[in-house]
Amino acid sequence: GAVVSQHPSWVICKSGTSVKIECRSLDFQATTMFWYRQFPKQSLMLMATSNEGSKATYEQGVEKDKFLINHASLTLSTLTVTSAHPEDSSFYICSATGNNSPLHFGNGTRLTVT
Amino acid sequence: DAKTTQPPSMDCAEGRAANLPCNHSTISGNEYVYWYRQIHSQGPQYIIHGLKNNETNEMASLIITEDRKSSTLILPHATLRDTAVYYCIANSGGSNYKLTFGKGTLLTVNP
Numbered sequence: 547g548a549v550v551s552q553h554p555s556w557v558i559c560k561s562g563t564s565v566k567i568e569c570r571s572l573d574f575q576a577t578t579m580f581w582y583r584q585f586p587k588q589s590l591m592l593m594a595t596s597n598e599g600s601k602a603t604y605e606q607g608v609e610k611d612k613f614l615i616n617h618a619s620l621t622l623s624t625l626t627v628t629s630a631h632p633e634d635s636s637f638y639i640c641s642a643t644g645n646n647s648p649l650h651f652g653n654g655t656r657l658t659v660t
Numbered sequence: 661d662a663k664t665t666q667p668p669s670m671d672c673a674e675g676r677a678a679n680l681p682c683n684h685s686t687i688s689g690n691e692y693v694y695w696y697r698q699i700h701s702q703g704p705q706y707i708i709h710g711l712k713n714n715e716t717n718e719m720a721s722l723i724i725t726e727d728r729k730s731s732t733l734i735l736p737h738a739t740l741r742d743t744a745v746y747y748c749i750a751n752s753g754g755s756n757y758k759l760t761f762g763k764g765t766l767l768t769v770n771p
Contacts, residue, residue, distance in 0.1 A: 548706075550703075552703070578757060580757070580758065580759075582761075589747075589761045589762060589763050589764065590698075590704070590761040591761075592758060592759075592760070595758060637701070639703045639704070641703075641704075641759075643757050648694065648706045648709055648753075649694075649706065649757050649759055650706055651696075651703035651704045651705070651706075652703050653702050653703045654701070654702060654703045656701070
């Protein structure tokens with residue numbers, strides 16, 4: 547149980563375009579989802595907290611207009627990287643929890659902006 | 661989250677037990693100790709968590725000292741596939757699941 551699916555697993559896009567990443571909880575309802583970013587050889591950094599039906603809460607230094615988060619249902623949250631630039635190239639990972647179960651993570655999305 | 665301290669790296673022979681330590685001397689009474697691991701280029705995988713008592717599941721055992729200031733994750737029979745970065749995190753869970761990841765311990769299991 548407690549499977550979190552993330553799609554796509556990797557994506558290459560051109561500078562200036564937008565990319566959407568999906569995060570789904572497959573076998574549980576996730577009232578809260580979290581989005582992390584990980585640069586090479588670094589640890590995971592929390593970007594934002596996504597609550598179903600309400601606006602996401604962003605960590606300090608994360609631009610909410612650049613990283614759009616939508617949590618429209620209890621099983622789906624999306625992260626859209628708008629007007630992507632090469633410095634946005636990173637490993638994006640979502641996680642979800644429901645009913646006080648431990649946090650479970652997706653397998654990440656490798657974004658490369660050329 | 662209370663600050664946790666882990667050694668940056670450890671080695672273990674295949675088939676032997678891997679004991680990964682973690683210090684969390686400022687942990688508060690309602691904070692659990694969570695362990696996750698991250699294999700290269702994958703998302704973190706939940707391993708185990710505990711509050712006061714020792715815990716065991718199919719993956720590992722968690723030993724928490726009586727004063728809760730430190731803990732040890734034990735992989736009883738390490739395999740090559742256990743090579744990963746292991747993260748120890750103190751968090752109160754529930755509605756406050758904002759896990760803060762430190763640098764973790766890179767465990768290398770050698771043949």
